Amino acid sequence: MTSNVTAVSYGLNMTPAGLEQLRSVLASHGAELQSESSAGDSRYGVQVLDLALPDAAGLAALRRAVADAATDGFDTALVPSGLRSAARKLLIMDVDSTLIQQEVIELLAAYAGKREEVAAVTEAAMRGELDFAQSLHARVAVLAGLPADVVHSVRKEVKLSEGADQLVAAFKAAGHTVAVVSGGFNQILEPIAGDLGLDYWQANELEIVDGALTGKVLGAVVDRAAKEKYLREWAAAEGIALEHTIAVGDGANDLDMLGAAGIGVAFNAKPAVRAVADAALNMPYLDAVRHIARV
Template identity: 70%
Template sequence: MQSTAFIVFHSAATPCAEPAGLRRTLAAAGHAVIKEQSFERAGRNGARWEVTGTVRQLRALVNPLDNLLARSEDLELRTSAIAVVPAALVRAKKLLLVMDVDSTLIKQEVIELLAAHAGREAEVAAVTEAAMRGELDFAASLHARVATLAGLDAEVIDAVRGRLELSDGAAELIAAFKAAGHHVAVVSGGFAQILDPLAAELGLDFARANDLVIVDGKLTGMVNGQVVDRAYKEVMLRTWARELGVDMEHTIAAGDGANDLDMVGAAGLGVAFNAKPLLREAADARIDLPRLDIIADLVGIS
């Protein structure tokens, strides 16, 4: 049976123009487009082509074109993207999507919201930014940032939880995956006291984050147990896939920073969502538009 994969492109432009030279490039290399499907969604338009060839062959052709788009001086082109998605992933009856939380599932960085209550937001934000660029050890940076919270009333957790904003398309993405019989989980370098109620509200299958130590109603500036760093995120992706009986080739991982590198690299499809350069370069697909539900477009879930 002939190997195929899916090429998916999307753009904020209306209509979404076929990437220049894509069809010619494929044909010149001996690949045929055997099925085409256009889609129009909130905030973007695009198309999904089923193409003959292996994922490796097609990425060798498509990735240079996507890199050209990413470096374009034209904002409309720069936020367009092309990705190759394995056919096995699109056709899987059961998928597992695992997402980062801060700046992925939600628009904010929770630790910065907490630090604002201690008057340390700018300081903590600078450390967070460096950690997400991969310039600092995440566990060490987390301990340093959490230490700035020492002495805060635990009530700030409720105040911060009330300020959370889901990324555009996040609720729609989760609903689409769940309606199709798939599984969704989140793993975060943030905090369980913030994440667990949100995960329950969204109906997620699993959620894992760091546990803030609270004594006598005050934050101590410490966390309990294993820090959720990049290695641990991959462990959770593999653990949940095993518990659900989902093959790793049928998993999707999405994030925005260096702390997501391992799980994005291990998943059947790794997605960089408005990500730092280190993760963008490592991911299988990039999303540079503010719509998280583009992930559903990538794997053909409407």
């Protein structure tokens, strides 16, 4: 039984030779080209190839083959046509180093003179070498005693990833749902979520007592299991099938969420995440996700 799939290629340098290599790989795995079109803008190119596969089971093998081909200058996402044509979709994103350019815990730690120390722990956690919850508690502990006003200072330092606002606006304008879930902090995320008009958002809560950070977080840590849980909860609340969800993240704590979504996109991610995600986006423009999802 045939299966309809779309190959969406995107990158800064989409050469004719590279695209021809991609077509060759697709054809060698039985993918029949139905139509082809171009998109993108002055920042990056997009090539869309609508395909018919001999059977749905071949999608995983085809993804591996396309990833192994390693075409220079662009990446390719293989997206089930049912997701691209769905009337309602849910986009869920990580925050630090995905929706925004920075790691907030590192910005906070700079005020305690501990930025490099905390950055090293963050990198190890994102590579999957440390338990995320334990590493978060250790990193937050260095903030103990800082005045709560540092939160406001850090808010001013945060910058959205390039194209993040366009991506959210496009999904919202098309009637889709947009959510973010973060191992960061509500005190930073709340105004961002409000400005972007996000439908759902969740992060950790820094404990503040007598106008100072205590070096603790309140309640359970938002870890990789929690991220998947929120994806499932929010999709169910909106009546959106999991196969019509798109998850985007960069670190090991995003893996469960990326795996549960209809398609998981590794955004400038750690090698361990790129190796298992359905698709990789290795350029700074987050709005390329809209081409993957056809929004």
